[in-house]
Amino acid sequence: MDTQNNIQGKVVVITGASSGLGEATARHLAAQGAIVVLGARRVERIDALAAALAAGGAQALAVKTDVTDRAQVTALVDAALEKYGRADVMLNNAGLMPHSPLERLKVEDWDRMIDVNIKGVMYGIAAVLPHMIAQRAGHIINVSSVAGHKVRPGSIVYSATKHAVRVISEGLRQEVKAHGLRTTIISPGAVDTELPESITEPDIADNIRKFYEIAISPTAFARAVAYAIGQPDDVDINEILFRPTQQEY
Numbered sequence: 001m002d003t004q005n006n007i008q009g010k011v012v013v014i015t016g017a018s019s020g021l022g023e024a025t026a027r028h029l030a031a032q033g034a035i036v037v038l039g040a041r042r043v044e045r046i047d048a049l050a051a052a053l054a055a056g057g058a059q060a061l062a063v064k065t066d067v068t069d070r071a072q073v074t075a076l077v078d079a080a081l082e083k084y085g086r087a088d089v090m091l092n093n094a095g096l097m098p099h100s101p102l103e104r105l106k107v108e109d110w111d112r113m114i115d116v117n118i119k120g121v122m123y124g125i126a127a128v129l130p131h132m133i134a135q136r137a138g139h140i141i142n143v144s145s146v147a148g149h150k151v152r153p154g155s156i157v158y159s160a161t162k163h164a165v166r167v168i169s170e171g172l173r174q175e176v177k178a179h180g181l182r183t184t185i186i187s188p189g190a191v192d193t194e195l196p197e198s199i200t201e202p203d204i205a206d207n208i209r210k211f212y213e214i215a216i217s218p219t220a221f222a223r224a225v226a227y228a229i230g231q232p233d234d235v236d237i238n239e240i241l242f243r244p245t246q247q248e249y
Contacts, residue, residue: 009033015065016039021143023045029226040065040094067092068116073127074126090138096113098158099154099158100200121142140172143187144186149187169185182228182236188242190214190244191216
């Protein structure tokens with residue numbers, strides 16, 4: 001099925017857009033005619049991405065955004081509304097994965113994961129939901145993980161945050177039915193991004209890098225996002241779980 005017609009012209013707000021999943025998705029959706037609004041802390045990266053997309057004929061806007069600051073997430077959505085008049089899709093993609101065993105007491109890493117992976121998603125929902133309800137149309141896509149379905153030693157807090165994303169998303173799905181909104185959870189396995197670079201423990205980082213030797217391109221994630229968005233408005237793709245073919249976990 002050609003999904004382009006239901007992507008063309010949609011205003012898509014993306015957090016964590018400076019690299020990895022967010023950047024790949026921005027490029028993929030822009031190529032299909034979407035208007036992309038890029039949020040990330042590394043403003044030079046999203047400025048360069050927006051310029052590259054514009055040079056290719058797409059519409060793109062970059063807004064410096066730290067998802068742990070609710071006001072900045074609100075400002076990101078407000079910038080989309082001010083420039084384009086609406087927000088059709090919110091992709092809450094920003095995430096961190098500093099794995100470590102609990103006994104190492106990396107409490108600062110725990111706090112960062114909770115702030116970015118859970119509260120960042122909640123702030124994205126809070127920023128966009130009133131506008132989507134008023135539009136009686138919209139699509140909120142939240143990024144979980146295989147770790148949101150399974151837990152292993154060393155990934156407990158990360159798994160907890162990604163389980164939380166699934167719970168929040170499923171509850172949201174039920175609440176917004178009356179408003180005609182769509183919700184999707186996307187749970188990737190090992191995808192080639194900078195996520196392992198957020199690990200602060202050298203031995204854990206080495207193990208994850210070895211595991212990520214089977215990682216697949218972030219364009220796989222971008223295609224999953226496009227598939228969910230591109231469905232007819234009466235079709236709600238609620239959850240996509242995917243892995244590299246070689247990944248057992």
